[in-house]
Amino acid sequence: MNTQFQLGHINLSLQRWPLNQPNHSLQAWDAADELLIEAANNAIDNFKRHDTALPQLLIINDSFGALSCALAHCPQINSTDSYLAQQALAHNRAANGLNDQRYQNHDSLTPLPAHADIILLKLPNNHSYLSFILSQLASISRPDTVVLATAKAKDINRNVLEMFGRQLGHAEASLTVKKCRLIRCQPELGKPQPQFPLKWKLDDTPFTLINHANVFAREKLDLGARFLLQHLPVDIAGQRVIDLGCGNGVLGLTLLHTHPDLQLVFSDESYMAVASAKANIELNMPQCLAKTEFLVDDCLASQAEQSVDQIICNPPFHQQHTVTTHIATQMFNEAKRVLKRGGRLRIVANRHLNYQQQLNRLFGHCQQLAANPKFVILEAIKRS
Ligand SMILES: C[S@@+](CC[C@H](N)C(=O)[O-])C[C@H]1O[C@@H](n2cnc3c(N)ncnc32)[C@H](O)[C@@H]1O
Structure with missing residues (x-):
């Protein structure tokens, strides 16, 4: 370089x-x-x-x-x-x-x-x-x-x-x-200004989503996120879960709706993403605030080793103007470090990215849980 x-x-x-x-x-x-x-x-x-x-x-x-x-x-x-x-x-x-x-x-x-x-x-x-x-x-x-x-x-x-x-x-x-x-x-002085953040109802749910100006999918639900919402983990009562790269927090919010007793961490490198996720829990699930955390972080840098049961993630595919998979790779490596033994990483990804091979190498295995013409849902379990 x-x-x-x-x-x-x-x-x-x-x-x-x-x-x-x-x-x-x-x-x-x-x-x-x-x-x-x-x-x-x-x-x-x-x-x-x-x-x-x-x-x-x-x-x-x-x-x-x-x-x-x-x-x-x-x-x-x-x-x-x-x-x-x-x-x-x-x-x-x-x-x-x-x-x-x-x-x-x-x-x-x-x-x-x-x-x-x-x-x-x-x-x-x-x-x-x-x-x-x-x-x-x-x-x-x-x-x-x-x-x-x-x-x-x-x-x-x-x-x-x-x-x-x-x-x-x-x-x-x-x-x-x-x-x-x-x-x-x-x-020039006195120009009229638009209002932020943006707010919209999420189809087929009771949720209204608040989106600060720079958050991913600020105007409508991302297609990958939509697919992962149909395949979120179940039987996770009371677990410690991270919504990694949370954006507006739509994945974690939906999990909290079905499992209000989760300890949920919303984490992202964008200040506006983390603020949006927090605003969305405050608005839609205020009763869960005491058990949720909102963190600006680089992937999982501030998380302790073997401290988490589940990580859900719709990984980023660019950094600023550059298309890249290196942040997704960093997220997978750090997920392996912070998951407890038996802990699970569940992601949605574009089919063509072939993250299955990467997760296979890292975790020793990786299961495809679902697929549609554009996306796959993958899960890796930390065994050792
Ligand atoms: C594809 S978006 C997913 C957002 C949201 N989970 C959803 O499904 O709508 C990826 C997210 O990863 C975040 N991100 C990018 N680089 C990151 C990093 N190094 N650490 C944490 N989050 C990061 C982006 O800001 C973005 O919100």
């Missing part, structure tokens, strides 16, 4: 998170980061012509800390929905000796600071989340706030520019540079 970042006079060593990923061709920054860093440095120089202090930066959605590290000479607040991105940022800042007091790390649900001179945004590919971010920016921006955003050129279309225009102010995109474009937006 190329870890040496070089741009003008900036030299950094940057790694993706988690460390030691199997795909060595991936790196911790992209051309959109480079474009944003160059534009930010021009904006910082411009600011310094009028002001003796350094500008306050607000950085949103930094993938692995490249923006934060490259612009470490300015005070900055970093906001992200991803626990992994926060881990990467802290790791890369420390690795480059940038452990100073000049930065703060906020999660996506912490209100933005009241003031920022320059706002730097890596566009998320989820338009609900972009809309949520724009609504937050609208509440803190002034007409002289510099707002810069980047993404791959293919992800910047008329829709995206119109969304900026509707919620924050007139936006224009640069010509394409290394397949990326830069958006400059001129904030």
